[in-house]
Amino acid sequence: MANPFPGMDPYLEGDLWMSVHTDLCGEIARQLAPKVRPKYVVLSTRRVVLAPPDENEQTYGNRFPDVGVLTTAPPATPPTGLAAAPLILPAEFPEPIPHISVEIRDVAQRRLVACIEVLSPTNKVGPGREEYAGKRLQILSGSAHLLEIDLLRSGTRFPTGKPLPASPYFVFLSRAERRKDVEVWPISLKAPLPEVAVPLLAGDADARLDLQQALKTVYDILGYDELIDYRQPPPGSWSEADLQWLDQQLRTKNRRV
Numbered sequence: 001m002a003n004p005f006p007g008m009d010p011y012l013e014g015d016l017w018m019s020v021h022t023d024l025c026g027e028i029a030r031q032l033a034p035k036v037r038p039k040y041v042v043l044s045t046r047r048v049v050l051a052p053p054d055e056n057e058q059t060y061g062n063r064f065p066d067v068g069v070l071t072t073a074p075p076a077t078p079p080t081g082l083a084a085a086p087l088i089l090p091a092e093f094p095e096p097i098p099h100i101s102v103e104i105r106d107v108a109q110r111r112l113v114a115c116i117e118v119l120s121p122t123n124k125v126g127p128g129r130e131e132y133a134g135k136r137l138q139i140l141s142g143s144a145h146l147l148e149i150d151l152l153r154s155g156t157r158f159p160t161g162k163p164l165p166a167s168p169y170f171v172f173l174s175r176a177e178r179r180k181d182v183e184v185w186p187i188s189l190k191a192p193l194p195e196v197a198v199p200l201l202a203g204d205a206d207a208r209l210d211l212q213q214a215l216k217t218v219y220d221i222l223g224y225d226e227l228i229d230y231r232q233p234p235p236g237s238w239s240e241a242d243l244q245w246l247d248q249q250l251r252t253k254n255r256r257v
Contacts, residue, residue, distance in 0.1 A: 001253075002216070002220060003220075004249055006192050007191050007193050008151050008168075008193060009219070010236075011230065012224065013154070014235035016098070016227060016228070018098070019099060021120050026134060027218050028118070031103070031133060031213070040104050040105065040107060042103070043102070043103045045102075045103055046099070047099050048099070049097045049128045049131050049132075050127070052127065053096075059211065061255035065151055092213075100118070100139070102199065103116075107229075114147060114199060115139050115144055115148070115201075117132075117150065119152060119155075123155070124155025129155070133158070136158070141177075147189035147198060148172040149171050149211065150170045151187075153236055154236060155175055159223060160182055164186070167187055168189050169193075170184060170185065171185040175199050189245070190245065192211075192212040193212040211229070230250050
């Protein structure tokens with residue numbers, strides 16, 4: 001079934017997000033590639049960020065058991081004269097979180113022309129945010145354009161010179177030749193995702209990226225609705241007015257009775 005909302009489906013912001021992130025990046029690359037050829041090529045790149053387990057639970061939903069089992073005795077008898085450790089606990093290690101980016105490069109010199117980032121929770125909190133801040137600064141210090149697509153209400157957004165309007169979602173575009181000005185698309189919960197500009201090299205017209213079409217394509221083909229229980233409230237905290245609107249939308253589309 002189709003996305004029951006006119007724009008972003010807020011139910012995708014939960015533990016499905018990493019799949020949505022990967023699929024959406026792939027669809028963005030597929031949409032842009034024929035528009036910029038043959039002068040440019042569109043590539044999906046992958047990097048891995050290490051995030052603490054407690055951060056993953058907060059951002060992706062609790063994916064671990066709520067009840068811990070403590071071992072009160074060691075599995076083997078310690079050497080004579082040594083006291084046994086009173087507890088044996090499971091060790092925690094940073095979890096590798098994959099991040100996909102979309103890059104546009106010119107064919108002649110293979111230089112980075114534009115980077116498109118669909119933000120994930122680890123881009124907006126904790127050590128993952130610090131890692132992304134470094135990558136972001138590197139891009140902004142260079143000659144490539146940066147397009148950031150933020151379809152997550154949680155986490156901390158990078159500051160702008162003036163306060164952002166009260167919208168749940170945003171797209172930010174920093175053009176290489178105009179770093180002091182950031183183009184901003186505020187996105188309402190009740191509105192379709194916008195068509196946004198993707199700048200190329202000087203003298204070439206911007207490519208157009210239809211975000212709503214990209215989201216619709218991955219939603220329809222991959223069947224995210226099969227994994228979502230629309231009878232439950234969406235992830236995160238919501239105002240009573242938003243919850244009433246969400247309920248009305250779902251009832252209209254026969255997702256709730």
